[in-house]
Amino acid sequence: EVDLVESGGGSVQPGGSLRLSCAASGFTFSSTTMKWYRQAPGKERELVATITSAGRITNYANSVKGRFTISRDNFKDTVYLQMNSLKPEDTAVYYCFVGPGYWGQGTQVTVSS
Numbered sequence: 420e421v422d423l424v425e426s427g428g429g430s431v432q433p434g435g436s437l438r439l440s441c442a443a444s445g446f447t448f449s450s451t452t453m454k455w456y457r458q459a460p461g462k463e464r465e466l467v468a469t470i471t472s473a474g475r476i477t478n479y480a481n482s483v484k485g486r487f488t489i490s491r492d493n494f495k496d497t498v499y500l501q502m503n504s505l506k507p508e509d510t511a512v513y514y515c516f517v518g519p520g521y522w523g524q525g526t527q528v529t530v531s532s
Contacts, residue, residue, distance in 0.1 A: 420445045421443075421444070421445040421446050421517065421521040422443070422444045422445050423441055423442070423443050423515045423516075423517065423521060423522065423523035423524075424441065424442045424443075424523060424524070425439060425440065425441045425513065425514065425515050425523045425524065425525060425526040426439070426440050426441075426442075426526060427439040427440050427526060428513060428526030428527045428528045429527075429528070429529070430529040430530075430531065431505055431528075431529070431530055432530070432531070432532050433505060433506055433507060433530055433531075433532055434504060434505065435505050435530070436501070436502060436503045436504075436505065437502045437505065437528060438499060438500070438501050438502070439455070439499065439500040439502065439513055439526060439528075440497055440498075440499055441453070441455075441497060441498045441499075441500075441515030441523055442495075442496065442497050443496045443497065443498065443515070443517065444496060446517065448493060448496040449472060449473075449493040449496075450472050451472055451517055451518075452469060452470065452471050452472055452517075452518070453469070453470050453489075453491060453498040453515065453516070453517055454466060454467075454468065454469045454470075454515075454516040454517070455467045455468045455469075455489060455498070455500045455513060455514070455515060455516070456513070456514045456516055457509075457511035457512065457513045457514065457528075458511055458512050458514070458525075459508075459510060459511040460510075460511075462511075464514070465480065466480060467479070467480050467483055467487065467500070467513070468480070468483065468487060468489035468500060469489070470489045470490065470491055470498065472493075473493075474490065474491050474493075477489050482508075483502075483509075486502065486503050486504045486505075487500060487501065487502050487503070488500070488501040488503075489501075498515060500513065502528070505528075505530045506530060507530050507531060507532075508530075509528060509530050510528060510529050510530050510531070511527075511528060512525040512526065512527050512528075513525060513526050513527075513528055
């Protein structure tokens with residue numbers, strides 16, 4: 420059974436940083452592309468970042484390029500999202516995703532002064 424458990428969310432001031440983690444189980448993590456999505460109140464869920472199985476290729480939404488970094492540890496079956504220079508518009512529930520359609524429970528990130 421696929422299981423994705425996010426952690427690391429919280430409340431920060433603008434300009435702050437957070438590091439999200441997603442611990443995965445139930446599939447061959449080291450062979451699988453992983454993604455982070457987010458959903459802000461009243462908005463559709465959007466793709467934030469993608470990382471290929473070995474971590475060689477990453478992609479980011481334009482809105483987070485240069486501020487967020489996705490990474491993974493294939494020994495720990497965990498994917499990370501380092502978020503720096505956070506803005507109020509980054510406020511959302513952040514979800515870990517693995518294909519064909521497995522989601523974590525989400526972790527809330529709130530950026531506010």
